Amino acid sequence: MVEHSLAVLDKDLADRVALVTDLDVRLALITKVMDEYHILQGLQDESTEDDERFYCYQRWGKTGSPGSKKIDGPFSEEKMRAFFAGVFEERTGSPWGSLKPGDRVPQGRFWWQQAAATEENTKDEKAFWQYYVHDGVDGKSRGWYPYEDDASAEVEDIFTQHMSNNQEGRTSIRTVSSGHFSYRIDLDAMTQENTKTGKVRAIRRFTEAAAKKATKRTKSMRPPAKKRAPAAKADKALVDRKKVLKKILKTLTSDAKTTTVAGKRKPTKPKAGPKVAMKKKAVKVAKGKDAKAQVFHGKFTRTSTGLKKSDLKRNKYGKVVSKKASEAGRKSFGRVACWIAACQKARAELGIIGFVAVRKDTELYRKAKELYPHVKPYVLQKAKR
Known part of the structure; x- marks a missing residue:
């Protein structure tokens, strides 16, 4: 299939x-710091029978970007x-004909990927991608949100390549450029990581048919609401008897503690009122x-280094x-204050104007x-303001 981007050029x-079939x-080129592609196609003009009717088309750039295009x-x-x-x-660093798709190449060289356009991976049903928000970014509630159409198509493309290349390690982690950011997509762990901020989110792939099926299954699995059954009278009576018995035992125990051997009752101390927990004043720490x-x-109680208003x-x-x-700085300056005054007076007496270094064995020194x-x-x- 001829590259769709040729129509733009x-x-x-x-x-x-x-397309010339074998070309x-x-x-x-996929590394930890870069992810680039280079598409190369041989084309034949079918509208003419001239000998010179063949072209070579190229498109290259960072994964996720339209890249550069050229037709020769x-x-x-x-x-x-x-x-x-x-x-x-x-x-690739290797002659044409010496490599097969998937073969290893020297580090820093492009390698030949397996063809991604197979019937198995290009079914009629459309696939789309979603990411999970868990931190309330942009005021969003927790849940799955769809990728934009262009981004979803790009991730689907690298997913198809990953599947076509037998899910090998070289295609499992891809870096995709999107606007001002780039994302590291892990197709095995199903996560995306913003390479600038380090924010990691879960991602998932859905087809339209799978989404409809999941919705129906969720509805069918939801159990019907049940009415709360009233408590039985016998159970209620049993609970009441337990409460009464517990209260009686508590009273008997307290009486036994306040009675002496001679049968005299000990004077009981007046019960103290309930202790009111003192609320600690919240400590506000200023940063920045x-x-x-x-x-x-x-506005704040103290700084992150422990300085209060009194400090x-x-x-x-x-x-x-x-x-x-401030006091330490004042003391430090006090050590050189006399020398500064001496140098100023020496310059005035010698009539020196402009910069002159104070070196040993000089008249100024x-x-x-x-x-x-x-x-x-x-x-x-x-200081003047």
Whole structure:
């Protein structure tokens, strides 16, 4: 069967050509990080008897995408077959005629898949695919939801290939591109995994006939509603007697505990009222970039690192920071404040303008060392807003 995508490239040619039977190849390159295909077909123009009436059609790209298309020709049959063999060898690394469908090839090379168009796998009834939502994404309730038509057709295509290739390991896990995302489809485990987010969902395949059959079976298996039978009077009386007997035994036990050997009754302590459980105040933990600010404004109890409102303050820029970290930074700056002041004064006295590195054995360094013991520490100016 001529590739349907040829009509997109050249509709007039697609209506005239027929497939050269032994030149219909679907190649695949399936690894953990890529999933690509390359379709290669030899075609013959049946509307003419010229020697040069043969073409070579190619379509290639990532699985799930339309890919790129190319038609070469017209050629004579000999040249077309030579061209076809050259493309085949370039992709597989093996000469045309040396491989059979399903044969192993060196790593990183395309391999020849079994033909997927068999009567067994292309019945008249249409198959469709569904995925299961369990996390309420997009406000959806739990249940099975259908794939979009294009996505369902693509997954059905790789499923058919998997079945045609005897369900071997190379075709069991496929990566399919769909819009901005790509999904890793496991046809043995029947799951799909979003390669970007890592979200895994269950998937299933249904045919229209199977769906109708399942609906009828579910209805027939549903048991009729039963009326609740009233409790028997004898059972009710038995329950009541048990309650009374339990109450009597409880009273006798409590009396025996409060009576002494001499027959005197012990003074009983007044019963305390029922204990009211104190509700613990809910601890709200702030996370993320603005966690400290949210705690400082009272919206949350503490940050994920345990900082409470009492541990926070605003710095001179108005940013909410940890008091402990701010104090540590102030102490750290205090160690170099005098040296900064000495360098500034040395630059002013030497008339230095622009950048000059403070290196040992330079005039600037010696002057700064001389002034260091006598200068006041440099004080950071308050930030202007």
